[in-house]
Amino acid sequence: xxxxxVYVEQHHDQIKRSSQELLQAAQKSGHTVAALFLGxxxxxxxxxxASYGAQEVHVLxxxxxxxxxxxxxxxxxxxxxxxIQPFILLASASSSGKDVFPRLAARLKTGVASDCIELTIQxxxxxxxxxxxxxxxxxxxxFENSPVxxxxxxxxxxxxxxxxxxxxxxIQEHVFNKPTLKTILKEIVRGASEKLDLTEANIIVSGGRGxxxxxxxxxxxxxxxxxxxxxxxxxxxxxxxxxxxxxxxGQTGKTVAPTLYIAVGISGAIQHLAGMSGSKVIxxxxxxxxxxxxxxxxxGIVGDLFDIVPKLTEEFKKVLHK
Amino acid sequence: MKVFVCIKxxxxxxxxxxxxxxxxxxxxxxxxxxxxxxxxxxxxEAIKFREANAGAQVLVLTLGPKxxxxxxxxxxxxxxxxxxxxxxxxxxxxxxxxxRALAEVIKQEGGAHLIFTGKVAIDDNSxxxxxxxxxxxxxxxxxxxxxxxxxxxxxxxxRDVEGGAKELIQLxxxxxxxxxxxxxxxxxxxxxxxxxxxxxxxxxxxxxxxxVSSAEQKIKFTTLTLPPEKPPAKLIPGDSSAQVSTLVQxxxxxxxxx
Numbered sequence: 001x002x003x004x005x006v007y008v009e010q011h012h013d014q015i016k017r018s019s020q021e022l023l024q025a026a027q028k029s030g031h032t033v034a035a036l037f038l039g040x041x042x043x044x045x046x047x048x049x050a051s052y053g054a055q056e057v058h059v060l061x062x063x064x065x066x067x068x069x070x071x072x073x074x075x076x077x078x079x080x081x082x083x084i085q086p087f088i089l090l091a092s093a094s095s096s097g098k099d100v101f102p103r104l105a106a107r108l109k110t111g112v113a114s115d116c117i118e119l120t121i122q123x124x125x126x127x128x129x130x131x132x133x134x135x136x137x138x139x140x141x142x143f144e145n146s147p148v149x150x151x152x153x154x155x156x157x158x159x160x161x162x163x164x165x166x167x168x169x170x171i172q173e174h175v176f177n178k179p180t181l182k183t184i185l186k187e188i189v190r191g192a193s194e195k196l197d198l199t200e201a202n203i204i205v206s207g208g209r210g211x212x213x214x215x216x217x218x219x220x221x222x223x224x225x226x227x228x229x230x231x232x233x234x235x236x237x238x239x240x241x242x243x244x245x246x247x248x249x250g251q252t253g254k255t256v257a258p259t260l261y262i263a264v265g266i267s268g269a270i271q272h273l274a275g276m277s278g279s280k281v282i283x284x285x286x287x288x289x290x291x292x293x294x295x296x297x298x299x300g301i302v303g304d305l306f307d308i309v310p311k312l313t314e315e316f317k318k319v320l321h322k
Numbered sequence: 323m324k325v326f327v328c329i330k331x332x333x334x335x336x337x338x339x340x341x342x343x344x345x346x347x348x349x350x351x352x353x354x355x356x357x358x359x360x361x362x363x364x365x366x367e368a369i370k371f372r373e374a375n376a377g378a379q380v381l382v383l384t385l386g387p388k389x390x391x392x393x394x395x396x397x398x399x400x401x402x403x404x405x406x407x408x409x410x411x412x413x414x415x416x417x418x419x420x421x422r423a424l425a426e427v428i429k430q431e432g433g434a435h436l437i438f439t440g441k442v443a444i445d446d447n448s449x450x451x452x453x454x455x456x457x458x459x460x461x462x463x464x465x466x467x468x469x470x471x472x473x474x475x476x477x478x479x480x481r482d483v484e485g486g487a488k489e490l491i492q493l494x495x496x497x498x499x500x501x502x503x504x505x506x507x508x509x510x511x512x513x514x515x516x517x518x519x520x521x522x523x524x525x526x527x528x529x530x531x532x533x534v535s536s537a538e539q540k541i542k543f544t545t546l547t548l549p550p551e552k553p554p555a556k557l558i559p560g561d562s563s564a565q566v567s568t569l570v571q572x573x574x575x576x577x578x579x580x
Contacts, residue, residue, distance in 0.1 A: 068489075070453075070462075070463060070464070071462065094484065095466070095482075095483040095484050096483075098449045098450075098465070099453065099465050099466075100453070102417065102448070102449070102450030102451075102452075102453040102454050103453035103454060103456060103457045103463070105418065105450070105454065105540070106418065106421065106453070106454040106457035106458060107457055109538075110540060111416070111418060111540030111541040112417070112418075112448075112450060112540075112541070113541055114447070114448045114449055114450055115447050115448070115449070130447070131447060132348075132445060132446055132447060132543070132546070133333070133339060133348075133444065133445055133447070134444060134447060135549065136338075136339050136548075136549075137339055137341060137348065137546050137547060137548050137549070138546065138547050138548075138549065139543035139544065139545065139546045139547075140543070140544045140545045141541050141542070141543060142541065142542045142543075142544055143540065143541055144539055144540060144541070144542060145537045145538070145539065145540055146540050146541070182461075182462040182476075182493060182494045182495060182497075183462040183463075183464070183491060183492070183493055183494075184491065184492045184494075185489055185490070185491055186478075186490040186491065186492055187489075187490040188487060188488070188489055188490070189480075189487060189488040189489075189490065190485075190487050191485045191486025191487040191488075195485065196485075197484035197485050199484070200484070203579075244486065244504075245468075245482075245502070245503045245504045246482060246486045248503075251335045251444050252335065252359045252360075252444065252503065253503075255447070259579050260573070260577075260579045260580075269336075270335070270336055270337075270338065271335040271336065274335075277549055278549075280577075280579065281573070281577045281579050282555075283569065283573070284555060289557075294554070294555045294557070295552070295554065295555070296552060296555075297555035298552075298555060298556065298577065299555060299556050299558060299569055299572055299573070299577075300555035300556065300557045300558065301557075301558050301565045301566075301569060302557060303562055303565060304562070307562045308562050308565065308566060311562055311563060311566045312566045312569070312570070315566050315567060315570045316570060316580075319570055319574065319580065320580065
């Protein structure tokens with residue numbers, strides 16, 4: 001039996017849902033599951049790893065790892081892999097994950113599959129499924145010549161069951177040998193929103209040109225507030241400067257796969273559909289019954305969004321907050 | 323000062339894709355090929371850098387099958403890049419082999435002071451070649467960069483991360499920078515630019531001459547499939563109040579997503 005290493009991300013000293021998914025998926029494979037935590041906050045979250053299926057917990061509790069730095073993280077991950085010797089390494093396709101793991105793969109002379117949505121581990125063989133062309137098609141990723149198969153999974157793709165707090169794990173702390181840095185993080189400028197990022201959100205409310213002007217995004221913010229959703233947008237309105245590029249869903253923006261995607265005033269250009277068609281349930285609200293968005297939608301409302309969206313907001317408030 | 327820009331040719335975002343019968347890839351027939359949209363920001367930033375720094379030279383580098391892949395270099399040369407380098411290579415090389423080949427060519431050309439790439443290619447969506455290239459050349463890197471400037475001993479960048487936050491990063495010495503949308507407004511190739519591009523040097527290199535072994539192919543895409551066809555949307559009838567209450571009820575009781 002080989003070892004699967006899961007790189008665990010934490011937020012406010014709690015294991016992120018995306019990492020819980022990976023730990024439980026690794027546990028189901030029957031292999032030994034090792035969890036890796038970086039930084040002093042990682043150390044605080046490490047105690048929870050056993051309840052999600054880790055048998056070994058490894059911590060590099062160095063304060064230099066409290067904030068993401070590509071060179072420090074690269075060195076820490078390489079050192080951990082050398083000590084732990086996993087044959088599979090699972091991590092989230094987060095901002096930092098997508099930044100550092102390809103470089104780790106190059107350093108370890110091994111393969112990396114990025115942005116995966118399905119994971120199959122059978123015995124010693126592993127494969128993953130990932131979208132190509134932002135979801136216009138899908139492919140299996142098979143590894144060759146890869147001592148450590150590195151797989152970056154998108155959030156919200158795997159089930160999470162309740163943690164089993166009776167489980168225990170061995171915890172080992174390792175010394176971090178710091179590299180010489182050519183990359184220095186000077187400052188983090190916080191975003192305006194404390195909401196989950198589009199790529200992690202469970203519910204997304206997205207707006208397009210049908211909203212007529214930037215100020216009308218307020219309608220969507222209210223709707224999102226009632227639902228606990230994150231607000232997205234089509235390329236047309238990003239290019240028009242109504243909202244920032246970080247909110248763009250589509251082939252040249254973010255590819256998303258929430259449980260519920262509500263498209264408001266978005267006609268559904270092919271490059272937008274590519275970015276959101278992996279959503280479980282899609283609601284389209286549009287005045288044009290022939291809009292392509294209705295071909296991808298689960299439920300459709302043909303009508304005036306300025307009439308419907310405020311009513312929908314009130315209805316959600318009534319149903320969800322009573 | 324050599325500024326390299328690594329670019330890729332991809333199917334146009336409007337393209338409808340057909341899968342090959344053996345499911346090994348998409349059918350290239352009838353596809354309109356364009357420069358990867360994020361690479362346009364990379365090319366633009368390199369040209370701006372040259373305009374601000376006398377003595378800088380912009381070399382655009384791509385890897386792909388000839389003659390098709392040469393088109394993307396011509397586009398970059400028409401935008402204003404100085405010289406093109408084409409690695410004539412088979413389709414479907416993976417990210418590792420691609421980065422190894424790019425690194426070899428950059429070494430053969432005497433190394434780089436600065437390398438730009440796009441943050442992701444919109445075909446395989448791997449976001450990996452830039453960082454792998456940086457590793458093979460032992461250079462610092464930054465990805466998803468929406469602001470770039472020259473620093474005292476290197477470069478200063480802003481990198482977009484989750485939730486609209488930005489990391490302000492200082493890179494020392496030669497660096498690899500992966501461009502995000504928002505970095506700049508890429509210029510169009512002007513007619514004089516297109517005419518000039520025809521006279522610019524476009525050097526061809528055979529992939530097989532670069533010493534990248536078959537053991538450096540690490541991943542392979544197989545069994546390509548199109549997304550499953552969805553049944554048509556259930557259109558909800560009635561006036562807006564009825565539509566809204568029916569929708570919420572369906573989301574709760576049928577779809578069970580609330």
